[in-house]
Amino acid sequence: MSDSLEHSFVKQLRENQNIIHKICRLYTNDDDAHKDLFQEITIQLWKAFPKFRGDSKFSTWAYRVALNTAITLYRKTKRSINTVEFEGRQHFLNDVEYDYEEEEKLKLMYKAVYQLNDIEKALIFMYLEDKDYHEISETLGISEVNARVKMNRIKGKLKKILNPLGI
Amino acid sequence: MKELDLLKKDWQKSDNSFAQVSENDIYKMIHRKSSSIVKWILIFSILEVLLWTFLSLFSNIDNYLKEINHIELILYFDIFNYVNYAIIIVFIYLFYKNYVVISATTSTKKLMQDILKTRRTVQYYVWYNLGMVLLSCIIAFTIAFVYNPEMELVKDKIAANNIAMLITIGFLLLTSILFIGLFWLFYKVVYGTLLRRLYANYKELKKIDL
Numbered sequence: 001m002s003d004s005l006e007h008s009f010v011k012q013l014r015e016n017q018n019i020i021h022k023i024c025r026l027y028t029n030d031d032d033a034h035k036d037l038f039q040e041i042t043i044q045l046w047k048a049f050p051k052f053r054g055d056s057k058f059s060t061w062a063y064r065v066a067l068n069t070a071i072t073l074y075r076k077t078k079r080s081i082n083t084v085e086f087e088g089r090q091h092f093l094n095d096v097e098y099d100y101e102e103e104e105k106l107k108l109m110y111k112a113v114y115q116l117n118d119i120e121k122a123l124i125f126m127y128l129e130d131k132d133y134h135e136i137s138e139t140l141g142i143s144e145v146n147a148r149v150k151m152n153r154i155k156g157k158l159k160k161i162l163n164p165l166g167i
Numbered sequence: 168m169k170e171l172d173l174l175k176k177d178w179q180k181s182d183n184s185f186a187q188v189s190e191n192d193i194y195k196m197i198h199r200k201s202s203s204i205v206k207w208i209l210i211f212s213i214l215e216v217l218l219w220t221f222l223s224l225f226s227n228i229d230n231y232l233k234e235i236n237h238i239e240l241i242l243y244f245d246i247f248n249y250v251n252y253a254i255i256i257v258f259i260y261l262f263y264k265n266y267v268v269i270s271a272t273t274s275t276k277k278l279m280q281d282i283l284k285t286r287r288t289v290q291y292y293v294w295y296n297l298g299m300v301l302l303s304c305i306i307a308f309t310i311a312f313v314y315n316p317e318m319e320l321v322k323d324k325i326a327a328n329n330i331a332m333l334i335t336i337g338f339l340l341l342t343s344i345l346f347i348g349l350f351w352l353f354y355k356v357v358y359g360t361l362l363r364r365l366y367a368n369y370k371e372l373k374k375i376d377l
Contacts, residue, residue, distance in 0.1 A: 119371040
């Protein structure tokens with residue numbers, strides 16, 4: 001493949017890497033696995049890049065390939081345990097907004113999200129990224145109505161994890 | 168749900184929290200080898216096709232037929248072999264066709280279906296070969312019984328004794344079942360480990376779309 005194609009790819013990926021990092025964070029439990037998945041996604045993106053026409057944004061195109069890699073193509077090198085050490089994870093609200101109660105809630109939320117299965121994580125990811133149901137349904141290959149139904153179920157599931165007694 | 172809005176806000180602010188990968192690192196990454204399951208399936212598939220093609224090419228029955236003085240049967244076996252080659256070529260073509268369709272840019276469901284379809288092509292190829300092995304065994308036994316003069320003595324013994332007949336048939340059946348069982352186990356272990364997650368996720372996706 002030509003150098004200019006390679007250059008264009010590398011530049012765009014560097015600019016849009018956060019979307020890939022977010023997916024890696026969602027699907028892996030530690031830094032090594034994060035890097036490993038990031039690398040596999042990069043390889044898959046590069047392989048698919050000659051077919052990228054530029055009629056959609058690079059980020060829109062990239063997150064789809066990244067999700068597919070995380071859910072389907074990626075072969076975990078290590079067996080992962082489904083619990084994540086959350087205490088070490090920093091939260092991203094800045095000091096002005098710092099709120100102890102909110103921080104606790106966020107921790108619980110992230111923990112709950114990590115307990116979802118691969119497909120549910122993909123749905124939540126797209127929800128958090130403000131994707132509409134049309135795009136969600138196209139990305140996963142399910143109908144729009146069912147994507148909506150499933151999303152509501154996931155929200156219910158999260159609610160239950162956060163508040164098991166339903167108080 | 169208030170918590171979800173909070174999470175969304177936090178999520179969308181999280182961009183600054185990742186250690187950034189440099190262009191240099193990305194250059195290095197794209198020249199590394201992929202370790203995706205598609206690649207593993209490709210490797211296993213090529214090995215399987217090679218193994219079975221190798222076995223079918225070298226399981227030569229001609230010498231045996233010459234040995235027992237029935238050269239007229241060779242023609243039938245030649246035809247059998249040519250049909251076998253044609254089928255191998257068709258299988259390899261189908262595998263290649265399915266393999267090149269696999270693309271990470273399609274929808275998740277389609278990607279999974281394409282991978283499973285490619286995988287299934289090889290599986291059919293292996294089952295076809297196993298069937299052929301069994302068929303060859305049956306033919307070989309039949310030929311041995313009907314044409315091989317050395318078998319006359321054994322035949323007489325078996326015919327004279329119903330229990331010996333039953334034991335022979337039982338033994339052949341048991342060997343076949345054991346043979347197939349071993350293959351099934353091998354498949355479960357190799358592809359089960361490789362595809363467990365894919366099957367689970369595919370099932371989940373199908374469940375959503377019921």
